[in-house]
Amino acid sequence: MDERALIRSLVPVLGAAATADDCATIQHGGEWLVLSTDMLHETTDFPAGMTDREIGWMAAAVTISDIAAMGARPVALLLATGLDRPERLAGITAGALECCRFYGCDLAGGDTDAHTELTIVSTGLGTAVRPVRRSGARPGDLICVTGYLGGAQAALSGYDRFWERLIAPRPRVAAGLALNEAGATAMMDISDGLALTLHDMLAVNGCGFAVETARLPLPEGVPEGEGREFALYGGGDFELLFTVPPEHFPVTGVDATAIGLVVDEQDVTADGAPLPARGYMHLWKE
Ligand SMILES: Nc1ncnc2c1ncn2[C@@H]1O[C@H](COP(=O)(O)OP(=O)(O)O)[C@@H](O)[C@H]1O
Ligand SMILES: Cc1ncc(C[n+]2csc(CCOP(=O)(O)OP(=O)(O)O)c2C)c(N)n1
Ligand SMILES: [Mg+2]
Ligand SMILES: [Mg+2]
């Protein structure tokens, strides 16, 4: 059993909307509230060598990234920490606070508990006049990504100069807001690799995604074949994947690359061949 299959099993129980986007959305007054929560564990999410401060930054960043992915502005974050050792709380909180301040978000509360494995749940609130959803892609739109892909996986594979990229994700909040303003039709963040993310988009759109691998922005100094594997199937980059009508791209102030086209045929392809839904996923033993 994998995480995606398990989440799909919730659809008949909760309805499709509960699992359709990076954030839950609630209409409130003249705007929308967006809400996201993410759980991180020491063994699966915090590579050995990370400091508690870096762990705190990462925990806040993954949630702020989901808010950015809606084209929303982060407002407040709650941090629930299950601690294996009580002395870790100070460093974790300092790191999360640093990240929140950087993005203009209030670290407004949380919860503290004892736990065998360090486990952090960060829950974030943001606002948008009109959130950008994962659905909304239209045939003829460009498929684009911000920044470059594969850096976090390059670090995990021994390319030490990408270490910062792995441990200190930089949510693309300003880009998300600008892309919303510029008319992006669909958006999500790339936490689990480009291929899996495109398949997540496919699941909620009535069209398909055709990518050209020669266009992928890759980690500099990594051999091209390896860099492409990292970009397609490695997790932890936290860039934005979005679709946008060609006449609205590029967007001033947003570092992004067009990597393909939204097409009628409901499939994800790379260079014309089906792209497998492979990437970073949590698994359970059968
Ligand atoms: N246990 C759960 N109950 C309800 N909704 C869930 C649960 N797990 C995941 N989801 C929803 O499924 C979608 C996909 O989750 P996830 O892959 O974690 O998204 P993201 O990578 O953006 O955090 C999200 O909309 C999330 O809110
Ligand atoms: C051991 C390890 N592998 C990979 C990463 C890079 N990384 C950080 S968060 C993340 C994925 C996001 O985690 P997940 O629980 O799937 O969150 P979500 O997709 O819900 O945002 C990855 C791959 C890491 N930090 N540590
Ligand atoms: Mg996301
Ligand atoms: Mg999540």
Ligand SMILES: [Mg+2]
């Ligand atoms: Mg994930």
